[in-house]
Amino acid sequence: MSMKNALFGATALALIGLAAHAEEITIATVNNGDMIIMQELSSKWEEATGNKVNWVVLEENVLRERVTTDIATQGGQYDIMTIGSYEAPIWGKQGWLTVLDGLEGYDYDDLIPAVRAGLSSDGMLFALPFYAESSFTMYRTDLFKAANLTMPEQPTYAQIAEFAAALTKKDAEQYGICLRGKPGWGENMAFFGTLVNTNGGIWFDDKWVPQLDQKPWQDALAYYLDVMTKYGPPGATSNGFNENQALFQTGKCAIWIDATSAAGRVFDPTQSQVAKDVGFAVAPHASVDKGNAWFWAWSLAIPTSSKKAEVAKNFVAWATSKEYVELVGAEKGWVAVPPGTRMSTYKNQNYIDAAPFAATVLSAIEGANPDDATAVPVPYSGIQYVSIPEFQGIGTSVGQNISAALAGQTPAADALAASQATTAREMARAGYPK
Known part of the structure; x- marks a missing residue:
């Protein structure tokens, strides 16, 4: 798949249609390597949509403190938050996060089941996984x-x-x-x-x-x-x-x-x-x-306090899509693609060839059971x-x-x-x- 197709795939969710209503969204994320790549490649999304991203990139402990304070007070400082499998179901149940089921063109069935389940509560998905890990x-x-x-x-x-x-x-x-x-x-x-x-x-x-x-x-x-x-x-x-x-x-x-x-x-x-x-x-x-x-899944969530939820949905769908994985593979090399979220990544021969650890990682993620982890x-x-x-x-x-x-x-x-x-x-x- 070409980079152009990777950017304008089905999960891009009518990017051109958003350009007439350009917005600036604020994203809080952690300063880990995969997120730094996302920040670099977001210019592709900006060019396609006319929207802009204001990045707030923080050390892990600081990120958690800032987004927790904002979500609990409904401060509305961030349109997208990088959270994990701990926060997503708890905050979703409390009504603090936008439900992310039903996004047009998004391949939910390709998500690794354990990862999707870890970001859900009462059958609703409250964050889309950017990368997952054991x-x-x-x-x-x-x-x-x-x-x-x-x-x-x-x-x-x-x-x-x-x-x-x-x-x-x-x-x-x-x-x-x-x-x-x-x-x-x-x-x-x-x-x-x-x-x-x-x-x-x-x-x-x-x-x-x-x-x-x-x-x-x-x-x-x-x-x-x-x-x-x-x-x-x-x-x-x-x-x-x-x-x-x-x-x-x-x-x-x-x-x-x-x-x-x-x-x-x-x-x-x-x-x-x-x-x-x-x-x-x-x-x-x-x-x-x-x-x-x-077990952990760094994921993108949209607080219900955001006034720009539709644009935010567009971004999180793009950044967690199969097409984004292809884009990273083309731009940064296949060994650098975000791991642990999509079954298609682990069936992709480019990734298999570049990542000798792929099968071990997938097995570890699928084998980590949060409901049976103690003696x-x-x-x-x-x-x-x-x-x-x-x-x-x-x-x-x-x-x-x-x-x-x-x-x-x-x-x-x-x-x-x-x-x-x-x-x-x-x-x-x-x-x-x-």
Whole structure:
């Protein structure tokens, strides 16, 4: 498909018809690589429609804070918000988001079912997925070979610690492992939540009593602090997804456990110094082989407070379409297309040839089950988060405590005790159990 056809495909939704009523829409998004490409390519949409985009590009934690404040107050500052599978169903149920079913020409049946379901509530779709991800293990094949190490297809966390120990050379700025340390419910807690799950931990029991001071949380935190202190980079409490990606791409991490969406960049020789030496395996597990890999879908949603919903619908349909995927492939290379949202991407031979990780990523996304992610039954869904409105504040607070422990400012036991107390207080204030 040519770039012209990619731009003017069926899902472009009568772009020319909008040109007579040109508008400027404001889009809030995160400063991740795929969104930076979307920002660059949006000029194609602007040229075709006559509309303009005012971009507000923010660091992940800041984005979440800004859009949450705006949506809760119905501020109307943004016409399109970049949100995820946590916010979409909760905010949609509260009437804060525009329903995005029924857009003319949009191929809904091509969306990966698990991704579509994660952005829906009561049978209504409240955001269109831009890219989706699970988590997995990336590692340096050249370093493993030199040390006579073999990464299993399904590593354990005990093995990961052994590998990290063998591959750490801090005097050469070679760190055995890089993990998220930056505080935030979607930053360090995205990884740490999966570590808790696979150690047998839960956030709440069946009566909504917090369990953050129990042994699985203690085991997870002890492991995390041990490997990060011994084998991780300095200043790790400042490292989120983007910072660790930069470390890995410049050859400073032997192992990186993080989002599958990073694969397109670490395997891309135009972006990664180690592209030819990257291997991948599924996310590690500890005592429980469940909930060890997260699920997330960065998506585009339209708040009901927007006065430019029709133009906004046009943009989100374009940016999440099959034709947009073709456009990125043509402009940026097939390894760079947004992953994890459309089945057609994983049937496209161009993508299959460019992305050796494609099948593993699709399997990880399809296998991540937010409704069955814990060792024992729980009253909530979610893998690395809990699908209740209160979690955003709770997760942020706990993430700050975990980060303080990593920085050596707070003993591990105190960090968990404080997390337990704060969570119990917030749940009581919110009226749980309900």
